[in-house]
Structure formats: C-alpha cells, structure tokens
Amino acid sequence: MILIADSGTSKTDWRVIHRDGRISQHRGVGFNPYYMTAEEMAIQMRHDFLVNLEHEIEEIYYYGAGCSAPDRKAEVSQALRTIFSKATIHVDHDLSAAARATCGHKPGIACILGTGSNSCDYDGSSIIATRPAAGYILGDEGGGCYVGRKFLTDFIHEEMPEKIRESAIERFHITQNIIQDHVYRQPFPSRYMASFCRFISENKSDPYCYGLFYNSFKDFFAKHVCKYDDYRNKPVNFVGSIAYFNSDILRKAAADTGITVNIIIESPIAGLTLYHQELL
Template sequence: MILIADGGSTKADWIAINKNKEEAFRTRTLGLNPAIVPAEELYNRIINMFQLINVKDDVEEIHFYGAGCGTPKPIQILKTILESIFVNAKIVISEDMLAAVYAATGKEPALVCILGTGSNSCYYDGENMEMLVPSLGYILMDEASGNYFGKKLIIDYFYKNMPAEIAEKFKEEFDLDPDYIKKNLYREPNPNMYLASFAKFMFDFKEEKYIKKIITEGFQEFFKYRILPYNKTIDTPIYFIGSIAHYFRDILEEMAAKNNLVITDVIQRPIDNLLEYHINNIN
C-alpha cells in the first residue's frame, strides 16, 4: 500500500493506493506543519486517525508533501515521526510547493502559486522548480494568505480602521478578547491556522469596499513579490492552489489582468490531481 499526503498547516489530506493502483481509502487529519507544530502534537495527530493506524504495518511507501517541509530540520522531524509509526515504509517528504506543481501542471512548464493558510510560488520548467525567494512563513511573508488576511482584519479592528458596521459583525463572529487572542497566537500550536480562521469572514463581505480593498491590496502584494519577479509573459500558464485563491478567484483574475497575465486554473484542493499524478507514475 502507498500513502499520499497533502499536508497543509490547517489540514492534511491522505489517500491510500493499493497494489492494483486503486484508491483504498482517504482521510484527513489536522495540519502537520513540522516547522510550527511541536513533534509530540504531530505524532498525536497521526496516531489518533484510526484509518491510518489500521494499515500502518501494510504501508510500503509514503509520499508526504507538506507546508513547512522546505528545509532539512523540519523534514527530519516529520520523517522520524512517520518512521516510528509506519515501520515498513519508505518515506519521501517534499515541500507542499511540489505537490502544487504535480497537481496543477504535471510535467508541463508553468508558474504555480499557493494561496491557502500560507502562500508561496515557483516556476516549474517541466523538470525543476525555480523559487526566487525562500518562504519564511507567516510572521515575515505569506502575502495574501489566510493568515495574512486574518492578521490584517484583527489589526484593523483594534486600531478602529474597520468600518463600524463590519466591525460589529466581526465582533459577533469571533472571540476578540485580547487575552484569548494572545493565548492562541503565543501559547497554542498552529498560530498561523488560528489567524487564517478569521479570513473566512471576508467571503460574506467581499463586495464591501473595505473588504475588497484588503483583498485587492493583498493580491497585488503577492503579484509584486511572488509572480512578477519571474518576468514571465501572458503566454505562461499560471495555476493557483488553495482556498483563498478559490473563494476570491474573481478578484484574483482581475488582479492578474491588471498585471497583463492570465490565470489558467484555480484548484481548491490538490489531493485528487496529486492522486492521478502518482497513479500515472507508479511503476
């Protein structure tokens, strides 16, 4: 049996493939970002999913694509945990950007971008990924991501830059007690996921001038730092992966047009495309 995982910061989608290249089952755990989530919590999130534990001795390969898996140290943390659970498996861990590439374009050249809990981009030439800037995560980067917008909303609320009517609805929907916010940001796992949870608020108000301005400015920042430096033309395919890209696709396409670019496709969840890629490439 082979396990394929698309591991974001908010959630991780798993699919099992049997020896006949057929899907055996699929499941979902909480996010497994080893750059943010403590090792003990990563371990617990996996072993508490019975579908994974039921087959742990039968798994021969694991292909894990994850947020936070772009540098050696977090990769080793996660690999050690997976090896302790799936004792018979060969484990390959890659960053989530590669999963986005395989899901979006397979083996064809394209610009591929992630706009979910976090954000990132690369140019794929058909064989190799080119990333002009490493991702330094939710505190320093992640332009136009869920956590980026969540942070912006919280800041605007407390600085009273949010229109009164929207601020009242924001207050009704979330616990905005300062101590509660600080506890989630500084003492709990997944502060980036916590910040991203506020971004869902924007969808119901995306036609409001204030919200649309936030989204537009965030997307423009993403284009400025994560797309335009590649100096690609309008003929270059551009794919976006993730919930922020999916739910605000219309604004994203407007921003692409302003930058003389065209978005080829937006994929909310890459796991099905990733499954197809692996089935087609299993020997």
C-alpha cells in the same frame, strides 16, 4: 498499498491507493515542521485514521508545507516512521505538489495560497526557481494568515466599517485581549488568524472585505510572481482554499498586474493521486 499526503499548516488531505486499485481518502489536521516537532506531529498522526493502516502501507509520498530544507524533511519522516516503521517514505515540498497538480508536464508558475503562501517557476519536470517564503510573521503575502492578520489589526484599531466590526463581535465574541491571547500565547497563531477568512469571504461584497483580499493578492504578485523571468508569458496556476474561494478577486488583481491566471484548484491531492497511479 501507497499513502499520499498533501499537507498544509491547517489541514492534510490523505489518499490511499489500495492493491486492488481502490482509493480511499481522509482529511485531518495540518502539519508544519517549522512550527511543530517530530514528536508533536507523531502525536497528532496517532489520533488520525493512519494507525489503522500501519501494517499495510508499503510506500508513502508526503508533500508538505515547510518541507524544503533537509532537516525539516527528516522531522516529518521521523514522525511518519513512528507509525509506519517498515514503509519507504518520501518527503517533498508542497510546491512540488502544486506544480505537478497544476502544470503537469508543461512549464508554468505554480502558487500556493492557503493558510500561508508560496510559489515556484516550473519547467515541466523540475522546479527551477522559487521566492523566499518568510512565514506568517515576516511573509505569507496573500495567504489566509496575512489577510486575517490585517483584519484583526484593523479590528483592534477600529479601522474597519462599524457594521463589519459589530458582525465580527457577534459571531466570534472577540476582544483585543482575546485576539492577543490567541496570537501571542496560544498554539498555532497562523491557523487562528487565517480562520477569519471565511467570514471575510462571506462579506466580500463590502468594499472593505473585498479590499483585504485584493490588496493582499497584489502584495503576493509583487513579492512573488513578478520576480520570475518572463512571468507575463507564463501561465500562473494556484492551489489552496484562499485562492479557490476568492478566485474572482484573485483574477481581477492578476489582470490589473498584467498576469494571466490559468488553473485555480482548492487542493492538489486528486492530481497527485493520478500522478502516482501512473507510476504503478
């Protein structure tokens, strides 16, 4: 049996390819070795459906946020090894998942807009260039954390429409102190900030909320896509919930920047499953 994982900071999509060809799936919490130790990830995994498969999984293909550096890949491998001691484990970057799921065997630029953000230039078989991914404090332009951070900053400084502010208070019961406690003292601040994006999406008919996404996407294009060679003549593809549920704004921001957006999908897991099925 083969286990496939596509993991971001907020959630992980798991697929199991059974020996008889059946496919089962599960969605669980996200993992990021930049913000979690191997021990912390292992504890979360043991709360998941994975422990029921520990003696059946023979091979694991894990694609995850924060898994570009060898030491981070080793952290994830160590966490998985605590459950699947006999499985062959492959850990790769979530950019590889995005490129394989959206570009297939053709050249293109693959982008991730989920809780965080990232991008790469893909030649049809390999990633040939990337841009720095500076994380939720110094980067993540266009991602949910970036949009949510701007929203919460405007909330604190009372620089948003009053009706939006009142609606946010009614829904989330937030205050400046609550926001700062979550951001500076509680675990997973990036998830917390990104969690406001659903509310912002629901209110994107308001120019303020629309502008939060539009300007964040413009920032992403400037910091990432526009720095790749010949970017105007390459299809630009996206994976991630922020891109998927705000695709109308994303396509508008791209068009205004002279960029052609091709495919936008919420998750690459289906494409990854097909990819690994073909290798069996």
